[in-house]
Amino acid sequence: MDNIAVTMGLMLGFALASFYFQRFTSRGEVQISITKTNIEIKYLKQPILSNKPDRVISLTDIESYKYQPDKNFDLFKLTLKDQTELYFYHYSSFTGDDFAKLVIDFPKLAATYNRHQEKITFDKTTKEQDKPTGIIREKTIFEGKTGLFLAGIAIVFITTFIYLMATNQVKAPSGGVGLVASISGATFFLGQYFKYRNKRD
Numbered sequence: 001m002d003n004i005a006v007t008m009g010l011m012l013g014f015a016l017a018s019f020y021f022q023r024f025t026s027r028g029e030v031q032i033s034i035t036k037t038n039i040e041i042k043y044l045k046q047p048i049l050s051n052k053p054d055r056v057i058s059l060t061d062i063e064s065y066k067y068q069p070d071k072n073f074d075l076f077k078l079t080l081k082d083q084t085e086l087y088f089y090h091y092s093s094f095t096g097d098d099f100a101k102l103v104i105d106f107p108k109l110a111a112t113y114n115r116h117q118e119k120i121t122f123d124k125t126t127k128e129q130d131k132p133t134g135i136i137r138e139k140t141i142f143e144g145k146t147g148l149f150l151a152g153i154a155i156v157f158i159t160t161f162i163y164l165m166a167t168n169q170v171k172a173p174s175g176g177v178g179l180v181a182s183i184s185g186a187t188f189f190l191g192q193y194f195k196y197r198n199k200r201d
Contacts, residue, residue, distance in 0.1 A: 030088060032102055034109055039078075041086070059113050059135065066138035067103045071188045076103060079138065110135040142189070142196040151193040154186035 029045035039062070042054045057080065066077040070092060076099075078086040090099045114134030141147055161183055 032088075034102075034106060036109070036112070039106075059109075062110075062135050063133075064136040064138045065106060065110060066140065067107075068140040068142075069192055071185055074099070074103075076106075077138070107137065110137070140192075140196055142192045143199065147193050147197065151190055154189050154193075157186050158183050158190075 027045075028043065028047050028050065031040075031042040031044055033040040033042075038056055038058045040054075040056045043052050046052060057078070061080050061082075062078060063081045063083075064079045066075065066079075068075045068077075072092055074090045074092055076088045076090070080086075090097075117134050141150070
């Protein structure tokens, strides 16, 4: 019995050490500044083995952007017209930065830029194929058929788990805390699905 306890303790310690090692060695710090004409990216601190260069990107070079919230790591992504993709992941529980401001301000900037582009193309002499394109919002996983399918699975999972709890087929130590922990991912996904399913670009 003592050997089992020691083994379990070592496994738990190894799991915790791995989690914190990965967390602190994969963290970075990025400063993103946006103006009416461009977006400037400065990598103030980079993860181990990463050496990304700072860059200034003109809005005319951006094809699309994507903001996708997540229970653990939110995603902000830029796709350039040369098909370069820039990914920025943000730990959802960390609130000591301006990430929330970025995901609010950039769509506004894109909308303003797109309106400006529309005014340019209003000239009747402009050929259809020469019209500049605006910055597109890329859809999230919560939208479309994939989101609907996963939302259905989440509903089935939550309903089944609640039924098992109500009929005492799931025993302690699960309890109320276990229920919340088990279905938190599914409830998060459902909340985002209903938020985004009728979202317009």
